[in-house]
Amino acid sequence: MKRWVRQTLTDKGRIAALLGGNGAGKTTTLRAVSCLLRAERGEVTKGSIHYEGHRIDKEDAPALVRQGVVQVMEGRHCFAHLTIEDNLLAGAYSRRDGKGAVQATLDKVYTYFPRLKERRHSQAAYTSGGEQQMCAIGRALMASPKLILLDEPSMGLAPQVVDEVFAIVRELNQREGTTFLLAEQNTAMALRYADHGYILENGRVVLDGAAADLAANDDVREFYLGLADRGQKSFREARSYRRRKRWLS
Ligand SMILES: Nc1ncnc2c1ncn2[C@@H]1O[C@H](COP(=O)(O)OP(=O)(O)OP(=O)(O)O)[C@@H](O)[C@H]1O
Numbered sequence: 001m002k003r004w005v006r007q008t009l010t011d012k013g014r015i016a017a018l019l020g021g022n023g024a025g026k027t028t029t030l031r032a033v034s035c036l037l038r039a040e041r042g043e044v045t046k047g048s049i050h051y052e053g054h055r056i057d058k059e060d061a062p063a064l065v066r067q068g069v070v071q072v073m074e075g076r077h078c079f080a081h082l083t084i085e086d087n088l089l090a091g092a093y094s095r096r097d098g099k100g101a102v103q104a105t106l107d108k109v110y111t112y113f114p115r116l117k118e119r120r121h122s123q124a125a126y127t128s129g130g131e132q133q134m135c136a137i138g139r140a141l142m143a144s145p146k147l148i149l150l151d152e153p154s155m156g157l158a159p160q161v162v163d164e165v166f167a168i169v170r171e172l173n174q175r176e177g178t179t180f181l182l183a184e185q186n187t188a189m190a191l192r193y194a195d196h197g198y199i200l201e202n203g204r205v206v207l208d209g210a211a212a213d214l215a216a217n218d219d220v221r222e223f224y225l226g227l228a229d230r231g232q233k234s235f236r237e238a239r240s241y242r243r244r245k246r247w248l249s
Contacts, residue, residue: 009033010147010196015173015180017194017211019187019224025203026183027074030149033181034071035061051147065094068146074155074183076132078139080125084116087124087135091142102142109138112168130161134168141172150182154189162186166193187224191215199224 009029010016018026031037032044035056049057056064070091078087088109092102110117113134119127124135133153140148150169154162170193172178184190191197191211199207199220207220214220 009198010179010181012146012179013173013177014195015169015182015193017190017197018181018183018200019185019190019197019214020200021185024200026185026200027151028203029200030071030151030181030183032057034069034149035059035064036071062094065143065145068144069149070140070143070145070147071149072136072140072151072153074151076129076136078124078127078132078135080123082124083121084124084127084131084135085120088116088120088138088142091139094143105142105144109141112141112172113138128161129157130165133157133161133165137165137169141178145178147179147181150180152183152185154184154186162189166190169193187220188215 009018018029020026028037028042031040031042033049033051033056037043039061044057048055051064051067051069056067056069078084079090082090085106088106089102092105095102110120115131116134116138119131124132127135137148137150137153153165153169157165166189169180169182173180182190182194191214194211197208197211197214198205199214207214207217209217215225
């Protein structure tokens with residue numbers, strides 16, 4: 001008998017985190033949601049993905065952007081030869097609500113990211129990694145998104161800068177109501193800011209729950225946060241973790 005599982009990745013207005021090590025399937029999951037899998041000649045072969053009550057896995061990425069779903073790719077991907085401001089304006093490409101509205105969004109982006117305002121005339125290539133990450137998030141905001149898919153925002157950034165970026169994400173979530181689904185290897189940081197977390201292994205969710213519960217979970221502490229005293233856990237106990245995993249299909 002086939003068992004179908006319905007999994008809500010994120011509720012509206014929340015921050016959800018996809019967690020897991022290298023190759024766990026975080027980026028693939030985000031790309032499946034944003035319909036960018038096809039650009040890499042991939043496809044969703046089982047099940048379906050729904051957003052605001054309708055199926056989206058057969059749509060194309062531009063159509064999803066118009067519906068308010070925007071992905072910020074891993075590695076930032078700013079246009080190196082454009083200024084920060086031109087990078088931001090590129091994010092408004094799909095908007096049809098006029099220059100005034102776009103300018104208002106740009107002003108708002110600058111209130112959340114004052115550093116970008118300071119560097120607005122600098123070529124992106126000559127800005128710091130943190131500023132480029134902020135630029136990539138700011139560019140996503142220029143499309144007036146309802147849901148931002150944020151891939152590995154902490155990658156290659158100093159801990160203090162990661163904190164700054166996550167704090168802005170939380171502020172955007174709380175003040176603008178923007179929903180975030182983020183993929184992150186930095187489990188400790190993600191659980192500090194997210195409402196809900198999913199642990200992925202081999203492309204499957206093996207554990208999920210409220211971020212605070214996950215942060216307190218013994219297995220998560222040991223295997224993902226490196227906090228438990230490993231010496232006290234035997235190999236047999238570690239193996240029982242694998243048996244306890246909740247495989248979803
Ligand atoms: N659900 C899935 N079905 C089939 N293949 C998958 C699935 N999830 C991931 N993969 C494959 O596993 C590999 C690693 O996936 P992915 O890049 O998404 O991992 P990741 O967690 O984002 O890793 P990293 O943190 O290193 O970026 C890819 O080749 C991808 O095609």
